[in-house]
Amino acid sequence: MSDNDQRLGRLARTRARLQECALDLFERQGYDQTTAAQIAGAAGVTEMTFFRHFATKDRLVVEDPYDPLIADAVAAQPRGLPPLTRAVGGLRAAWARLPEPASDDVRRRVRIAAATPSLRAAIAANNAATEQILVEQLVGDGADPDAASVAAAAVLAGITAALLRWSQRDGAALADAVSAALDTLEARR
Amino acid sequence: MSDNDQRLGRLARTRARLQECALDLFERQGYDQTTAAQIAGAAGVTEMTFFRHFATKDRLVVEDPYDPLIADAVAAQPRGLPPLTRAVGGLRAAWARLPEPASDDVRRRVRIAAATPSLRAAIAANNAATEQILVEQLVGDGADPDAASVAAAAVLAGITAALLRWSQRDGAALADAVSAALDTLEARR
DNA sequence: GAACAAATGTTAGTGGCTAACATTTAGTGG
DNA sequence: CCACTAAATGTTAGCCACTAACATTTGTTC
Known part of the structure; x- marks a missing residue:
């Protein structure tokens, strides 16, 4: 676990892990071909937990700006x-x-x-x-x-x-x- | 069955029926609260048939222009x-x-x-x-x-x-x- | 280390949508 | 009028995004 991760708290850490795994998968096999369960699995977490961090799959890519x-x-x-x-x-x-x-x-x-x-x-x-x-x-x-x-x-x-x-x-x-x-x-x- | 319907052919007729029923339901109870099965039922048809006429639910409302x-x-x-x-x-x-x-x-x-x-x-x-x-x-x-x-x-x-x-x-x-x-x-x- | 709350897990479902295969219906030629 | 064919519909089973209700773990605090 990197220093950066250490000072993040469990919540923010899983969130970051989910996002990172998701972007990787999206780039490798495409957004539509990647299932929420797959992302959750890659991040070592349940599908349910995934949806607690990101209300929808697309929020992994699209974020609110300024x-x-x-x-x-x-x-x-x-x-x-x-x-x-x-x-x-x-x-x-x-x-x-x-x-x-x-x-x-x-x-x-x-x-x-x-x-x-x-x-x-x-x-x-x-x-x-x-x-x-x-x-x-x-x-x-x-x-x-x-x-x-x-x-x-x-x-x-x-x-x-x-x-x-x-x-x-x-x-x-x-x-x-x-x-x-x-x-x-x-x-x- | 109206004269107008008569000369439409079965395919176009069910399609029109589906669309009409759908718009009615959407107006009465909202788009999100209306399920595809409900629309199909109202049109006297199966859910499967519904999706054969409209690839997606939103195509009932949004159509291609010119x-x-x-x-x-x-x-x-x-x-x-x-x-x-x-x-x-x-x-x-x-x-x-x-x-x-x-x-x-x-x-x-x-x-x-x-x-x-x-x-x-x-x-x-x-x-x-x-x-x-x-x-x-x-x-x-x-x-x-x-x-x-x-x-x-x-x-x-x-x-x-x-x-x-x-x-x-x-x-x-x-x-x-x-x-x-x-x-x-x-x-x- | 007991108590409490935050984070996660389990299970069971809904709704949009698809695939594979079976059945009905409407025309057509004989 | 009937057999034949193709179009239109039905059945069943399933995937995936997403949700609700309830149970469990994990970290923190006193």
Whole structure:
């Protein structure tokens, strides 16, 4: 057991073990071909325990990002602009303020997602929460609800698409991919 | 048996019966609370037969739209514009050329989808095919693949969001909702 | 080391979905 | 009208994601 594991506590440790085993299996034999029981077995644990740590199988790959940060950044955007422009501006600001994430781990997950059509649905469902927050922020600042809803959905879907393509390249910077996507959303490319 | 049913053939008839029973049940007790066996029973048929007509439960609500039409319309857009602009323009043209669909039936389905988070995922998965076609068209006409991918995803997600909101209103015209969404995607509102 | 709570295990189920094989039903040619 | 065929449906059995109720272990604290 590594030092790192030692100071994690039993709960966090099994969770980490499950996640690691799962990603390994997904990469080796595919997400759909890997059963929950198999993951649990590889982690030396019961299927039941697996589901206590991850409510659904797809949560092993898709995780929630930085909702509050995004809301703040959008709030800081100047008013009076069209919702799409404000959403894009907010996302740009939010991203700049973000700690550069462990890019390799992110890419690993996104790669699995990109290779697994059935997971795109999970990503979309996951985006719904962020979308909700974005919409509320835009509407709270005076945008038309319909327009806000469209803008929020479009921006998140656009960024997601960019992430999926980014994961297939080697060595490219995540920040550049996101930045380019935001440009596209402003019809600047 | 109505005249309409008579000239449908057994296959199409059970299919229609299944769909009708399903929508009824979904509206009365919710999508998630309705089981495939229940639908089959209501239609006087076996669960097995149900799945022979609809590969998945969500296909009862989410259906494929007009992919080839969209591709053509995008192809007809002037070149040299940013991908988002071209995609929006293409969609606008495609929509204008569309036979105004049976709005009530569409609204019925979309309403169920809007009320059922677990169905948003199915919608997203369904959009993937259209997205693919859009991307190919844009790239084939010289767009950067990354930008094309972002633009296609954004436009489809935006329209989907607009549809979901439209379904919640009474009497509003579908065409207006779509048109407004496309304006938003061009940051014109 | 007894007591308590957190973490895991067991068992039994539901619901979506599939495969393999049997049966019915609706047309068709004789 | 009947035999024949193919399409449409039925039966049975099972996989997998996921859940509920209850039992057991494991670590911690006093």
